Amino acid sequence: MKDYIRVCDVEKYYGNASNVTKAIDRVSFTVAQGEFVGVMGASGSGKTTLLNILSTIDRVTAGHIWYGDTDIAEMRENDLAEFRKENLGFVFQDYNLLDTLTIEENIILAMTLHGAPKRKIQERCREMLMLLGIEDIRDKFPYQVSGGQKQRCACARALVNGPRLILADEPTGALDSRSAQTLLETFTDMNRKMQATILMVTHDAFSASYCSRILFLKDGRIFHELVRGSRNRRDFLNEILDVLALTGGEASDVR
Amino acid sequence: MLGKLAFRNVRRSARDYLVYFLTMTFVTALMFAFNSLIFTRDIEEMFEVAGLMMALVGMATFFIVLIVAWLINYMVRFMLEKRSREFGIYLLIGMRKKEIARLYKRENILLGACAFLLGMALGVLLQQVLLSILYSMIQMRYDLHMEFNRNCILMTAGCYGGCYLLALLRCGRRFKKMNIRDLMEAQKKNEEVRESHEQWKKWFFPLSVAFLGLFAVFIFTGGIKNGGHVVFFLVGIVLVIYFFYIGLSSWLVCYVRRRGNAVYRGQNLFLLRQFSSKLKTMSFTMGTLTALFTIAFMGCTVAMMFSDYQNRILETKFPFDVQINSEDVADDFADELKVIGESAKILDAYPYHIYAMLPADTQGNAAGIPAENQVNVWLSTHLKVFGEMYLNEDGSPDLKKIAKDSRDGSFYCSYDTYMKLSDYNHLRGMLGYPKVSLGDHEYLIHLKERIRGEAEGLKDAVTIRGNEGNLEFAGYYSEPFSQDGHNGGDYVIVVPDSQGSKLTPYYSEMAVDIEGEAPLGLGNKLDDLGEPEFWERGEAAEEEEEDTDLAGHRQMSGNSCCGSDTIVVMTVANMVRDNLIPETKYMLSSLIFPCFYVGLVFLCVALTVLSVQQLSDSAKYRFRYSVLKKLGMNRQEIGRVILQQLVCYYLCPVLLAAVIGGSVSVFMSGKFIFYTGIRTAVMYYFGLSFLLFFGIYVLYFITTYVGFRRNVEGD
Incomplete structure (x- = not known):
């Protein structure tokens, strides 16, 4: 598989000269097209910073991030907004749906900002609603539906423009175990059926076990990497737990 | 400890609600300056009509006290809502409700007192300006001097205190009903967009517009002839002012639901939904603001009319230095000549x-x-x-x-x-x-x-x-x-x-x-x-x-x-121009000044509510705009959306008020021009007050826009 996203020697420092915090410390990895990558780590390990950098919301202190041939570390702010619009989809722990818009309208808005024509928007929207099984609640407002449904709406919105990469930040964080499971299966489906490339940040081993590869982050560095290969999910989960146990990960993360 | 806490909170509130604070300062200044018109001794001695000014400024003050009390009450409630979490924490750490209520009242009084003192300082300046204008109007020399009339200060303080008393009266009751959970949750609650019966509610919109059209037709064709008509239209206008927003909001909702073409263009969907949901939750406040704007418009127009009259017509009314009338045809005017x-x-x-x-002739003419x-x-x-x-x-x-x-x-x-x-x-x-x-x-x-x-x-x-x-x-x-x-x-x-x-x-x-x-x-x-x-x-x-x-x-x-x-x-037997012109001008001023006074205060109160509403919601908006940012909008685009949103929100009540106030004003000016013989276009007075209005409006708008962007874009 061709390297799709390349992260080269990325560093991100916070603070001033007397008090520097290295949130990300010379991190390099690649993501291939159609991969479902997980990033795991304890609180403060730098996973959210890494995600923010990848999603162009934050900028690197040093290093390069290549999306294909484009280095986003070198881009200007306005180009970044355009890049974000064209290439990225987001799914967040707190859904980030607009509360004044209905479920369907949240998806439509993502497309109208893209400047898509009406007919295409309508078609694509219907497709996404069906695919994610939220057709019945299309006219409901976010506050009227469950967390799982909201998250599926967020997925639909992330997917609707066919982005290069979907970034998910603790997507199951606010869901009950059943909804979480459904959502993760949705992710797997998106990955398999639509060849969506997904990068998911989580500190939950169960969620991570759905990924095809996991990067373990500690104190801003990648200290381990696990590839699922042909193993089944249960074995993979055990292996993740082993890694966590070895490195003093949080035992409470295991459901 | 409580005192210290109150003081800190006031400092924070003054910053968060700067517009409110400044408006209260400005209102105090206006109150003081206009009240001083009543208590200026020179004028009291000079004109026998001084009582008229007193009566009219007093009447204006009455309405102003009511409306400022409404503003304070609104703000007290508003701040209470926004700070409910904080009050929840106070309760959680063991403060009693009474103490919190007292703390909150103390904060408000402190904030009010600061605004009052600052306002008095500004008021002294404004008083000089106002008196200079009045004196130059009535052709007297005015030497700048500080005049601290005790009664004037007392009256201003009384009015201001009255506003607060009226506003804080019900505050304690609100605290009694609170419980910790509600307080902690209150802020988390999103604006719940409740949509029901939109299909029929949307008809309020065209009905309101049609009624306004009917009103305009009636007023311009002179169709309003008796008390019945007046009552009908007055009630109608009040209803229109309130139902218009419900209708407009439902109309927009229905349009979005119907997926009209505009929905699919750029950020329109976001704007339409944002605007309609705001209108829905705020329809009553918007209606009240419209009423305030309308009154402000009309107050300014009346003031403009009379001020123009005194500038242009009055000089022509008294061409002779002195003119004396006597019904006695044999009068030789010897006494008068002696006196002169x-x-x-x-x-x-x-x-x-x-x-x-x-x-x-006995026969008369043919008819x-x-x-x-x-x-x-x-x-x-x-x-x-x-x-x-x-x-x-x-x-x-x-x-x-x-x-x-x-x-x-x-x-x-x-x-x-x-x-x-x-x-x-x-x-x-x-x-x-x-x-x-x-x-x-x-x-x-x-x-x-x-x-x-x-x-x-x-x-x-x-x-x-x-x-x-x-x-x-x-x-x-x-x-x-x-x-x-x-x-x-x-x-x-x-x-x-x-x-x-x-x-x-x-x-x-x-x-x-x-x-x-x-x-x-x-x-x-x-x-x-x-x-x-x-x-x-x-x-x-x-x-x-x-x-x-x-x-x-x-x-x-x-x-x-x-x-x-x-x-x-002006029909007096003994006309002495240099006595009558200042006096007439003073009399007209006693109409002009209160009209401006009411207009200005109402305008500022309404704009403050608009501005504070938007600014304090910006936390919620920050989240919404961050979502838009993630969806790929850049800084300029977001700036544009903010501008569009604010413009819609600011323009809506103003436009409605301009239509209602405009029709009435143009009608009034028409009559005024007709009866006084002043030569001016009918739109002139309304146009002038509209310009004045927009001057102040733009100031508030810019303040809000800058604050809003800072809140949305800040960390």
Whole structure:
């Protein structure tokens, strides 16, 4: 598989000269097209910073991030907004749906900002609603539906423009175990059926076990990497737990 | 400890609600400055009409106290809601509700006190500005000086305190009902968009627009004729103001649901939904704001009208330095001349008569209109001012009514008024107009500029008899000529001296030209001349009381008339220009100032509510805009969306108010122009107040926009 996203020697420092915090410390990895990558780590390990950098919301202190041939570390702010619009989809722990818009309208808005024509928007929207099984609640407002449904709406919105990469930040964080499971299966489906490339940040081993590869982050560095290969999910989960146990990960993360 | 906490909280509130704080400061300043108009001693001593200013400013203050109390109450409730989490924490750590209520009240009073003190400082400056304007209006010199009238300060403090008292009255009750969970959750609650019955509610929108259209048609075609209509439209307008927003919001919701084409363009969907949900939750407040804006518009328009009047028309009302009327045709004005001579150097004093065509011809003209009264009848039945007041049902003149009203001294005298050419030319000379000459068989009519256009047909309708046969019409003249009862009411017919055999002296007049300005109080001295003998006759003294106007001037009696002027009428027997103009201006000012006062305060209150609403919601908006950012909008685009959103939100109540206030204002200006004869486009006054309005509006808008962007883009 061709390297799709390349992260080269990325560093991100916070603070001033007397008090520097290295949130990300010379991190390099690649993501291939159609991969479902997980990033795991304890609180403060730098996973959210890494995600923010990848999603162009934050900028690197040093290093390069290549999306294909484009280095986003070198881009200007306005180009970044355009890049974000064209290439990225987001799914967040707190859904980030607009509360004044209905479920369907949240998806439509993502497309109208893209400047898509009406007919295409309508078609694509219907497709996404069906695919994610939220057709019945299309006219409901976010506050009227469950967390799982909201998250599926967020997925639909992330997917609707066919982005290069979907970034998910603790997507199951606010869901009950059943909804979480459904959502993760949705992710797997998106990955398999639509060849969506997904990068998911989580500190939950169960969620991570759905990924095809996991990067373990500690104190801003990648200290381990696990590839699922042909193993089944249960074995993979055990292996993740082993890694966590070895490195003093949080035992409470295991459901 | 509580005191310290209160102090810190006030500092924070003042920052968060800067617009509110500044508005309260400004309102205090306005209150102080306008109240000082009531308590200015010089003016009180100078004019007998000072009471009028007091009454009108007092009335304005009453409404202002109510509306400011509403603002404070609104803000107190609003801040309470926004800070509910904080109060929850206080409860959680063991504070009692009473203590919290006391803390909150203390904070509010502290905030109010700060604004008050700052406002008083600003008020002293504003007072100087206001008094300078007033003094220059009434042509007096004003030397800047600080005037700390105790009563004025007390009144301002009283009004201000009253507002707070009214507003904080119910605050304690609200605290009693609270529980920790609700308080902690209150802020988390998202705006729940409840949509129900949108399909039928949307019809409020076209209905409101249609009603406004109907209102405009009625008001401009003069369709509002009786009290019933007025009540109908008043109730209708109030309903429209409130239901318009419910309708508009539902209309937008339905449009979005129907997926109209605009929904699919750029960020429209976001804007439409944002706007409609805001309108839905805020429809009542928006309605109230619209009402405030409307009143502000109308207040400013009225103020503009009268201020324009006093700048342009007043000078023409009193062309002579002094003019005295006497019903006694044998009056030689010796007493008056003596009084004037004592106070000023007389350059020219010219006593003359106004005549009537008497004894009257018995037969009258073809339509049965008596010849001695023909011009009065024609004007009564042809001027638009009178409408159908003096017409019988068949369209013929209602002579009885005209005769009766003439006897009562309204509009016109009992007989047409004449003047001899020699008198006329002498008076023209005094005023610096070129003299006119008439052929032996000619006459001219001097009338007010205001009715010049309407009176074109007069010359054909009347026949003026000379010694032998009828006289020929030689032209109209319409320079300012003191025609509010002195040189006739509205008009005077000028005939050659040689043709005056049938003219009988009707009443006496004297015009005086003096050197420099007339001293203060000359008019009063002249008025006093008539008094002593009246006092001796007890009964007549009461009559005399009735014969003085609001300002204590002696009014003309007997053969008097005042012409068809309305709105601002000045019919006094002894006219001293340099006394009357300042006094009239002061009287008009007592209408203008309170109108501006009400307009300004209402405007500021409404804009504050709009601004605070938006700014304090910006936390919620920050989240929404961060979502838009993640969806790929750049900084400029987000800035544009914010601008669009604010513009919609700010413009909506203003536009509705402009439509309602505009129609009423334009209608009022039309009438004002019609009745006063001022030459201006009907839109002029409304346009001016709209400009003034927008000046302040833009200030608030920019403050809000900058604050809003900072809140949204900040960390």
